[in-house]
Amino acid sequence: xxxxxxxxxxxxxxxxxxxxxxxxxxxxxxxxxxxxxxxxxxxxxxxxxxxxxxxxxxxxxxxxxxxxxxxxxxxxxxxxxxxxxxxxxxxxxxxxxxxxxxxxxxxxxxxxxxxxxxxxxxxxxxxxxxxxxxxxxxxxxxxxxxxxxxxxxxxxxxxxxxxxxxxxxxxxxxxxxxxxxxxxxxxxxxxxxxxxxxxxxxxxxxxxxxxxxxxxxxxxxxxxxxxxxxxxx
Ligand SMILES: Nc1ncnc2c1ncn2[C@@H]1O[C@H](COP(=O)(O)OP(=O)(O)OP(=O)(O)O)[C@@H](O)[C@H]1O
Numbered sequence: 001x002x003x004x005x006x007x008x009x010x011x012x013x014x015x016x017x018x019x020x021x022x023x024x025x026x027x028x029x030x031x032x033x034x035x036x037x038x039x040x041x042x043x044x045x046x047x048x049x050x051x052x053x054x055x056x057x058x059x060x061x062x063x064x065x066x067x068x069x070x071x072x073x074x075x076x077x078x079x080x081x082x083x084x085x086x087x088x089x090x091x092x093x094x095x096x097x098x099x100x101x102x103x104x105x106x107x108x109x110x111x112x113x114x115x116x117x118x119x120x121x122x123x124x125x126x127x128x129x130x131x132x133x134x135x136x137x138x139x140x141x142x143x144x145x146x147x148x149x150x151x152x153x154x155x156x157x158x159x160x161x162x163x164x165x166x167x168x169x170x171x172x173x174x175x176x177x178x179x180x181x182x183x184x185x186x187x188x189x190x191x192x193x194x195x196x197x198x199x200x201x202x203x204x205x206x207x208x209x210x211x212x213x214x215x216x217x218x219x220x221x222x223x224x225x226x227x228x229x230x231x232x233x
Contacts, residue, residue, distance in 0.1 A: 002061075003028040003149055003177045004049060009058035011044055011201070018044040019055070020201035026179060026194075028063075028148075033188035033195045034181040037230050041201040042181040043081050046153045049179070050078040062149060074102075077147030077176075081154050083138035087127030091118055091137055094126055095144065102145040112140040115170055117163070132158040139167060143174070152180045156187055185223045197226065199233035 004026040011019040019041045026032050034042050047053040048060055051068020062072045085094045095109040113119045116136045121129060126137055135158045142150075155171070156164045168190055171178070180191055188195060188209065195212055197205040205212075209222075216225040 001028045001063075002026065003030070003063050004179060005059070005061045006045070006048075007059040009045075009048065009055045009060060011041075011048065011053065011055050018201055019048075022058070022198065022202055024196050024203055024206060026177060028177050029175070030194060031178045031192040032180070033192040034179055034198065035183075035185075035188065035195055035226060036198040040198045042198065043153055044201075045198070046078070046080070046151050046179070046181055049151055050076065050080075074145075075148040076151065077142040077145070077149070078151045079138060079142050079153060079155055081157070081181075083135065083142075085126040085134060085137050085141060088125055090123050090125055091129070092122040094137060094141060098141045098144055104145050108144055112144050116140045117166065132160060132163065135159055136163060136167075139170075143170070146174070147176060149177045150174070150179070152178070154182055155180060156182075156184065185226060189222065197229060197233075199230060204233040205229055 002025045007023050009019050009022040022041065022045065034045065036042050044053065048055055049062065049067055051072065060067055062076065065072050086097065089097060092109065095112055099106060099109050113122055116139060118136055118140060121133055126134060129137065139155065156167060159167060171191055178192060180187065182188055192209070194208050195206065196203055212225060213222055216222065
């Protein structure tokens with residue numbers, strides 16, 4: 001079954017065409033990376049899937065339903081590129097608030113504090129956290145309800161190396177459908193097994209990470225293969 005599907009999606013901002021007949025599908029339990037040069041339309045795609053932007057044209061479905069509906073929000077976790085938890089609430093209060101909105105049990109708050117190493121900051125206001133700890137809290141907030149479908153826009157931004165490893169392991173252990181937008185190939189290779197490359201708002205290549213690697217010349221890194229594809233698009 002398809003969990004995510006976009007068909008001929010067009011999105012314009014004034015005279016800029018951000019998405020230009022974008023089409024792709026992701027099967028349930030699929031782990032996909034969304035790659036593309038700056039301005040290719042990755043964040044716009046994520047926002048449309050999260051229901052924050054409406055396409056001008058085309059069809060978008062999340063498990064056969066329209067994005068942004070109450071029902072879809074229940075099983076979706078979306079991390080925007082620059083997430084901001086509620087600044088005046090403490091780390092614990094942020095988690096408790098989202099837990100109550102999501103209808104998940106309170107014990108989940110403590111689980112998330114431990115899972116993302118946030119215990120020592122639980123009484124600190126989110127606005128006073130370092131950027132990396134805000135990112136960790138944002139991840140905890142979007143994963144608290146164990147979402148079936150996870151959309152992550154640059155999930156490891158601002159995180160130190162031990163925390164990146166921690167988050168990669170947390171995400172790997174989840175049995176969810178993933179779409180991860182990133183510029184860092186190692187995030188794609190470690191967290192996903194399929195890649196969709198877009199450029200100027202349209203798909204220029206899609207396939208498995210193994211197929212992508214196989215396109216490389218002898219000793220060519222996967223980064224170099226992707227860079228070549230983006231340059232030639
Ligand atoms: N709110 C907006 N108003 C005007 N133009 C926008 C808006 N959001 C995005 N765009 C434009 O749409 C295009 C796609 O932007 P988007 O942020 O989706 O790209 P991206 O692939 O996520 O880029 P990056 O890798 O640099 O984050 C760009 O040309 C961008 O300038």
